[in-house]
Amino acid sequence: MNRLHPLSAIAYGLQYGFIWLWIPMVLVLVLGGIIDPVSPAWFPVAAPLGFVAGVAYGIGYYYRFEYGITPDTFDVASGVFARRSREIPYGRIQNVDVRQGVFQRLFGLATLSIETAGGGATEATLNFVSESEANRLQEQIRRRTADAKDRRRKRESSPAEEREPVDETGEITTESDETATPTDTEHSADPDPTVPSSDPTESRRDRAPTYEPPRRRKLFDLESRELLLYSFTSFRPAAAAAVLGLFFIATDTFIELLVTIAQPVGGPESIGEGTTTNYGVLTLVSMINGIVITYMLSVAYTFATYYDFRLGRADEDFVYERGLLQRYSGSIPVEKVQSVTVTANPLQRLIGYAGLWVETAGYGPDSNGGSQSAVPLAKQGRVHRFTENLTDVETPKFRSPPTMARRRYLVRYSMIAAVIVAIFFGIAQVTALDRWYLAAIVFAAVPPAAHLKYVHLGYYVGEDHLVIRRGFWSRRTTVIPYYRIQTVSTRRSIFQRRLGLASLVVDTASSRTFFWATPTIYDVDLEDARGVQRASRKRLQSALRERARDDDLGLSVDFT
Structure with missing residues (x-):
């Protein structure tokens, strides 16, 4: 079994250290309201204790995390207090992904994720392995997965009487296996030189057959022009979520900035000082700026995501x-x-x-x-x-x-347009909004909208x-x-x-x-x-x- 890169011990230590930093502080805060001797003055002592405990747990997690490749499964063992061991059969593995962030690329590290068929989340994740180790594991697991599927297809396609016998554990048994001596077995299994091993007497299960990485055939490269076109002609909802998140985090700063931008074109001098027209200009300018900022974030996100695809x-x-x-x-x-x-x-x-x-x-x-x-x-x-x-x-x-469907879309969109007009009418009853009936212009979009939906x-x-x-x-x-x-x-x-x-x-x-x-x-x-x-x-x-x-x-x- 192998361990992660030593830098992962530092990463896990810092991660759990900052998480556990808050545990004693919360305990002191809660107990302070129940027990009189407990005082918030304990914070300077409680916080470092929590951080040290978290760092110790993270380092322990690193030493207790092991993984290994076997002929039939990819094994992962983890857990400091509650031990968890997983054996992932190659036949169930669907994706083996390698991810490198900026920090990881600087230090030649990578994160390897394994997803199984039918799963909605990652089955196993190896944080902070070396880039070469991640590529080696990716290629080996992919090859073994393909071999497992080939063997399964051959067994399913072969007649029942020609299939190899299977023992009660599910392993294929042959006459030669039954009569083979331990010496013959040892000499027939050659260790995989690409798998690191410190134990020369490791079992046959921990050894892997030697193979060459599969040759990759290039099918498509995203050219620079295509990348720019894709970035400027697509929209990422994550960009809108990011803008909304930043707005809620720094609401006052954003409002002041929007007011400053709207002032040269007729916006109010400040919030609370201005006419209805000033606030209308502020609303329009804010909407335009929000759309532009969201669009540019979407362009940048798409460009960074699909760069060098x-x-x-x-x-x-x-x-x-x-x-x-x-x-x-x-x-x-x-x-x-x-x-x-x-x-x-x-x-x-x-x-x-x-x-x-x-x-x-x-x-x-x-x-x-x-x-x-x-x-x-x-x-x-x-x-x-x-x-x-x-x-x-x-x-x-x-x-x-049939054309009857187009008539249905006309009726549907007409009802939506009527609801929009009714909303503006209701707003006009409680505000100073005049000419609410101008909202009826949305009816002009009903025929083309119904036609475009139909023809597509x-x-x-x-x-x-x-x-x-x-x-x-x-x-x-x-x-x-x-x-x-x-x-x-x-x-x-x-x-x-x-x-x-x-x-x-x-x-x-x-x-x-x-x-x-x-x-x-x-x-x-x-x-x-x-x-x-x-x-x-x-x-x-x-x-x-x-x-x-x-x-x-x-x-x-x-x-x-």
Whole structure:
């Protein structure tokens, strides 16, 4: 078993030291209100004691944290008082990601994270290992994971009578294993020279077969022009959250700054001194500045996140690297891919660009879901070719919903516009707001909004894939192999039943449904929805039988 880098002892010591610093201070504060002899004057003594105890615990955590590679599992043992040992089978490992922050890159360190299939969080994290050790572990675990899956597929595809016998512990036994002597076993197992070991008599379980790292094939590089376009044409909600957080932390400072900026264009001299017009100018200027600041933060965040983005292929996995301040390196297992989505907002469509995302079953590093960017931004034709090569889907010929759906959107958006006018009318009754009726101009946006929503909806029922297109502000075209479909359900609201329409919800094993809605075919005729449902069910069964016979991954790993 191996330990983390020695610098992790210092990091853990400081981390727990500052956490435990507050424990005795809180105890003194609480006990001071209950027991008279306890006084807040004990703070100068209690705080250092808590810090020293935390540092001791952090150093103990470092010495009690061990990890190791075995032929069948990746083992992690941790805990100072409550010991926890984990054996992670390679067949369940989905992603092995390496992350480097600014501090870590300066000292040649890295953090390695292991995610398992179906998990919503990291299964094991190795903080502060050397960069070379992180890369070695990443390559070895990835290779062993691929080997475990290959062995499983071979066992599942071989006839029952030809399968190797398995003992009660689940290990494969052969006649040669039963008759082998200890001497033969020792000489037949060669230690892996790449695995550090201080014990020359370590067991066979701790030894690993020698292999060469897989050759990576470059599939996509994000060019400088594409990176800038992607940064300026996309928006990150995290930027808005950051601005709101800074505003609540330093509210007074922000208000003074906004008042100062608004004064030259007619804003109030200070809060509490000014007319209604002055405050209107302040509100408008503050909104504009908030939007500009949020947008620039989003540009900077996107640029730093996808700087030097590279996508490649290693064995049966896609591997990627990205990041300026924090460098990420991870993998996208091909066999875990549930669907492929082409995304483009109006500005990106205007300049002829699009992005490509893949949905995986389980944990996804980009958004705490099962989604990962394969191509952040590229020419639409190039992205479409990537998609066709990745999924082997034929060029889709989309079917649009009936025109009745457009009438439904007209009614829906008209109701929203009426609510907006009613809100302005209510404000006018309790304030000095005049001409509230000017809010009725929102009705002018109803027809184009209904039309744009309608024309961006479509679906295609192919031989091996179901393709769904929806969305105007963020148009998403999702390609779903039939064998990845979990359920296909028909949903009808009260209004849809009156119009004879229905929506078809296609669910896969992907966990990213919180940020992106489940792929849905909206507002099609009821009979068409039922026809698509029957066709999807029938082709799902055919795809499963064909995959069981051919034992194929179903997705090509050749973008080019």
